[in-house]
Amino acid sequence: MLTKIMAQNSIVEVKGLVKRFPMGSSGFFTALKGIDLTVSEGEFMGLVGPSGSGKTTFLNIIGTLDKPSEGRVDVLEKDVGSLTSKQAAQLRKEEMGFIFQSFNLLPVYTVFENVEFPLLLLNKSAGERKKRVMETLEWLGLTSKVDSRPAQLSGGECQRVAIARAMVKRPKLVLADEPTANLDAENSHNILRTMLKLNEGLKTCFIFATHDEKVISYLQRIVHLEDGRIAKDMKVRSSGTL
Amino acid sequence: MMKLLKLVFRNLIGNGLKTWLNVFVLSIAFVLIIFMQALLQGWDRQAMADTVKWEIAGGQYWNAKYDPFDPFTLDSAVSELPKQFARQYETGQIEPVLIVSGTIYPSGRSMPVLMKGIRPGQKLLELPTTLLMNPTDSTDIPAIIGSNMAHQAGLTENDIVTLRWRDANGTFEAQDIRIAGVFKTFVPTVDGGQIWLPLDLLQKMTLNPDKATLLIKSKEVNEAPVAGWDFKDVKELTKTLRETLRSKAVGQSIFYVIFLLLALLAIFDTQTLSIFYRQREIGTFVALGMTKKEVVRLFTLEGTMNAILAIVLGAVYGIPLFIYFAVNGIPMPSGTSDFGVAISDKIYPAFPPKLIVGTILFIILVTAWVSYLPARKIVKMNPADAIRGKI
Ligand SMILES: Nc1ncnc2c1ncn2[C@@H]1O[C@H](COP(=O)(O)OP(=O)(O)OP(=O)(O)O)[C@@H](O)[C@H]1O
Numbered sequence: 001m002l003t004k005i006m007a008q009n010s011i012v013e014v015k016g017l018v019k020r021f022p023m024g025s026s027g028f029f030t031a032l033k034g035i036d037l038t039v040s041e042g043e044f045m046g047l048v049g050p051s052g053s054g055k056t057t058f059l060n061i062i063g064t065l066d067k068p069s070e071g072r073v074d075v076l077e078k079d080v081g082s083l084t085s086k087q088a089a090q091l092r093k094e095e096m097g098f099i100f101q102s103f104n105l106l107p108v109y110t111v112f113e114n115v116e117f118p119l120l121l122l123n124k125s126a127g128e129r130k131k132r133v134m135e136t137l138e139w140l141g142l143t144s145k146v147d148s149r150p151a152q153l154s155g156g157e158c159q160r161v162a163i164a165r166a167m168v169k170r171p172k173l174v175l176a177d178e179p180t181a182n183l184d185a186e187n188s189h190n191i192l193r194t195m196l197k198l199n200e201g202l203k204t205c206f207i208f209a210t211h212d213e214k215v216i217s218y219l220q221r222i223v224h225l226e227d228g229r230i231a232k233d234m235k236v237r238s239s240g241t242l
Numbered sequence: 243m244m245k246l247l248k249l250v251f252r253n254l255i256g257n258g259l260k261t262w263l264n265v266f267v268l269s270i271a272f273v274l275i276i277f278m279q280a281l282l283q284g285w286d287r288q289a290m291a292d293t294v295k296w297e298i299a300g301g302q303y304w305n306a307k308y309d310p311f312d313p314f315t316l317d318s319a320v321s322e323l324p325k326q327f328a329r330q331y332e333t334g335q336i337e338p339v340l341i342v343s344g345t346i347y348p349s350g351r352s353m354p355v356l357m358k359g360i361r362p363g364q365k366l367l368e369l370p371t372t373l374l375m376n377p378t379d380s381t382d383i384p385a386i387i388g389s390n391m392a393h394q395a396g397l398t399e400n401d402i403v404t405l406r407w408r409d410a411n412g413t414f415e416a417q418d419i420r421i422a423g424v425f426k427t428f429v430p431t432v433d434g435g436q437i438w439l440p441l442d443l444l445q446k447m448t449l450n451p452d453k454a455t456l457l458i459k460s461k462e463v464n465e466a467p468v469a470g471w472d473f474k475d476v477k478e479l480t481k482t483l484r485e486t487l488r489s490k491a492v493g494q495s496i497f498y499v500i501f502l503l504l505a506l507l508a509i510f511d512t513q514t515l516s517i518f519y520r521q522r523e524i525g526t527f528v529a530l531g532m533t534k535k536e537v538v539r540l541f542t543l544e545g546t547m548n549a550i551l552a553i554v555l556g557a558v559y560g561i562p563l564f565i566y567f568a569v570n571g572i573p574m575p576s577g578t579s580d581f582g583v584a585i586s587d588k589i590y591p592a593f594p595p596k597l598i599v600g601t602i603l604f605i606i607l608v609t610a611w612v613s614y615l616p617a618r619k620i621v622k623m624n625p626a627d628a629i630r631g632k633i
């Protein structure tokens with residue numbers, strides 16, 4: 001009975017995940033060497049480990065941007081390995097938000113247009129788009145920057161726009177790869193607090209890939225990756241205790 | 243679709259100067275192509291119209307033995323006016339022309355010519371044959387020649403020149419003729435190497451009473467089969483002219499094809515570069531839930547939109563330009579008459595809708611194609627690498 005409820009609430013289910021990259025003329029490099037992991041709804045967790053341990057590779061597979069070589073990965077009850085690229089795009093469009101190390105805002109778009117973009121892909125009406133974008137920008141304290149272009153913003157502001165873009169469609173899952181790597185300490189804490197607030201308020205599940213102590217100090221659960229394997233999986237605090 | 247267009251416009255406007263540069267170059271290519279085509283069409287039309295006015299009218303009946311490319315058979319290619327045309331001959335709806343070869347001796351040189359006899363009162367052709375009326379005395383032979391012929395022979399109005407010919411019996415005769423007028427025409431086939439004389443005089447001089455080589459028909463007369471005469475309609479008579487114009491057109495079009503290629507190369511280049519430089523953006527599009535196919539479509543449409551904007555821009559400055567030249571004509575440099583086809587001092591370009599629509603479609607399709615070629619690369623990108631701009 002208990003396991004059934006757990007299974008229903010799990011957002012990511014990974015069993016025996018292996019990822020190999022072709023290397024050289026005939027060889028392979030194995031980046032992930034058999035990973036089992038379950039992530040539940042509303043978690044605020046991170047993949048932590050040294051450079052090259054496979055954090056980004058793992059995150060990309062969860063984000064359906066890459067496919068497992070072996071094993072099974074279910075994200076939001078979909079088997080990532082067997083999704084067509086169209087189905088994967090659909091899943092990302094409807095249920096996932098991405099936050100990148102280098103923000104990846106669309107340089108020619110204004111802040112408003114950047115945040116609006118996911119809603120445009122979802123064919124939302126102009127009225128609804130405007131309402132949701134403004135609401136999201138308000139959460140992130142960006143209302144005064146609506147018409148600015150990314151080049152006119154500071155790094156912290158850019159990353160907040162990126163968070164707004166990830167959150168505007170209220171996804172079930174947000175994947176953030178080194179979101180603080182290009183930010184100073186103050187801005188890092190700032191956006192981490194914001195994300196934690198969104199996690200607690202909207203029950204959005206956040207998965208980070210990071211080796212930044214600042215990020216780690218906010219996590220509820222830390223999954224240590226070492227050389228493509230899970231070395232430790234620790235629940236460090238409960239929701240709402242920071 | 244609306245969604246895609248919206249994105250395309252955001253990207254194009256964001257690209258700023260580069261977009262406008264491409265659009266500008268493409269619009270020039272576009273206006274030039276239409277303009278050159280219109281010029282050729284206008285030229286074509288004018289040359290045809292002139293030829294009809296000066297030489298063909300509503301078509302010609304040729305003596306069955308007449309071969310314009312064989313001067314040696316000319317003497318035998320004459321026969322009497324068919325009886326069935328007696329009435330039209332009276333009303334001037336049929337004009338006989340007698341063609342005999344001869345030689346003139348301007349300032350001591352000898353120069354072979356075609357003597358063409360035509361009734362001075364004819365109204366079918368633009369030739370100023372009224373100048374052939376009113377001989378000064380019984381021995382006077384008035385003649386008119388085209389300006390090219392006048393130039394070749396060094397003759398001017400009122401000059402006297404000796405003409406020598408062979409009559410129907412093969413006897414050589416010679417007499418002085420008077421240049422009663424020099425006319426300007428854009429139809430070389432009634433000008434170079436030709437002397438127009440009064441029909442009755444030429445018939446008398448060559449002992450060919452009532453005979454003719456060809457009969458020019460007015461448009462009002464229906465064509466009818468005549469024994470010993472072959473009817474040639476306007477289309478057939480202008481066949482060589484049209485072929486010449488066609489080959490000139492091909493020569494001219496090489497120029498604007500090169501220009502179009504340059505414009506397309508600029509677009510291809512911009513597209514290739516932008517796909518290289520914007521891979522992070524492409525990765526982001528994919529991460530945000532666009533399929534690669536949608537991204538390819540976006541970039542292709544973005545390139546194609548260059549052509550559409552170019553058409554709009556081209557229309558802005560092209561239409562006034564087209565109207566101006568269609569009304570005022572384009573002066574042609576002198577010496578172009580050496581082309582060997584009818585060409586007037588001024589050409590009025592013609593802009594048939596088919597030409598414009600065809601050119602627009604052609605440019606849009608070709609632009610779409612050069613935009614699609616580099617965009618295909620997107621499909622091969624690994625989105626995870628593209629996001630970090632690692633490729
Ligand atoms: N496309 C690829 N082809 C070949 N090898 C790859 C590819 N992507 C990743 N790798 C390798 O897999 C290993 C894990 O890479 P990954 O990017 O997941 O590490 P990471 O934990 O995110 O490191 P970092 O902290 O530096 O971002 C690395 O050794 C890397 O070289």
Ligand SMILES: [Mg+2]
Nearest residue numbers: 055056057209
């Ligand atoms: Mg990484």
